[in-house]
Amino acid sequence: xxxxxxxxxxxxxxxxxxxxxxxxxxxxxxxxxxxxxxxxxxxxxxxxxxxxxxxxxxxxxxxxxxxxxxxxxxxxxxxxxxxxxxxxxxxxxxxxxxxxxxxxxxxxxxxxxxxxxxxxxxxxxxxxxxxxxxxxxxxxxxxxxxxxxxxxxxxx
Numbered sequence: 547x548x549x550x551x552x553x554x555x556x557x558x559x560x561x562x563x564x565x566x567x568x569x570x571x572x573x574x575x576x577x578x579x580x581x582x583x584x585x586x587x588x589x590x591x592x593x594x595x596x597x598x599x600x601x602x603x604x605x606x607x608x609x610x611x612x613x614x615x616x617x618x619x620x621x622x623x624x625x626x627x628x629x630x631x632x633x634x635x636x637x638x639x640x641x642x643x644x645x646x647x648x649x650x651x652x653x654x655x656x657x658x659x660x661x662x663x664x665x666x667x668x669x670x671x672x673x674x675x676x677x678x679x680x681x682x683x684x685x686x687x688x689x690x691x692x693x694x695x696x697x698x699x700x701x702x
Contacts, residue, residue, distance in 0.1 A: 547581065549642050550611040550618055554625060554634035555604035558591060565605045568630060573609065575621045581613020584642060589649045598632045608649070610642045 554572075556565045565588065573583045589606035598604070611618060618636055625631045646654075 547612050547614050548618075549639050550613065550636050551639055551642070552609040552611055552618070552621075552634065552636045554607055554609075555594075555598070555632040556607070556630050557599075557632060558601050558603040558605065560605065560630050562588065562605065564630070565607060568628070569607055569609070572621050572625065575624060576609075576611055576613050576617050579613065579617030579620055581611060581617040583609050583611055585610035585647075587647055587650060589647075590653070601632060604632055606649070608647055611636075612642070 554568075556568060560568075569586055569588070573586065576583055585608070587608040589608065591603050592606055593603050594601065622634065622636065625634050
C-alpha cells in the first residue's frame, strides 16, 4: 500500500467538533477500503491567503494515510461532494513523519511567547530593523568598493 499525507480545509463557520466528525467519517472511508490512518492532527482555524468560496478562514486538518489508491480516490470523491470541505490536497510520500507535524510545532513555539520577550520590534528599533528604519550602521566599517571607486576617479 502507498503512503499519503492528506490535508483538508473545512469552512470556518463549522465547529471544531463538526470538523472532528468529518475527519472520523473520512477515516472510516479509508478503513472500509482496506487502509489505515496512522496520524490525525487538527491544526485549528487559520487565515487563508485568499478567499475560497467567500471564506477568509478555514479549519485545517492533516491525515497520514497508508492505503491503496482506490481508497484515497473514494475519500476524495466524498470530499468533493461535501459542502463543508473547501479544499483538500493529497500527496504521496516515501515515508510518513513521526511525532508532531511542523504546523503543530510552530503553534507550540508561538504559544510560548518567544517573540514577545523583547517587546515591539525587539532591540532593532521601530519596524524590525529594515534598511533606513532606526538603528545606525556605525558598527560596520565603510565599504571598500566606494572608497576604491573614489580613489580610481581621483587618479584618472
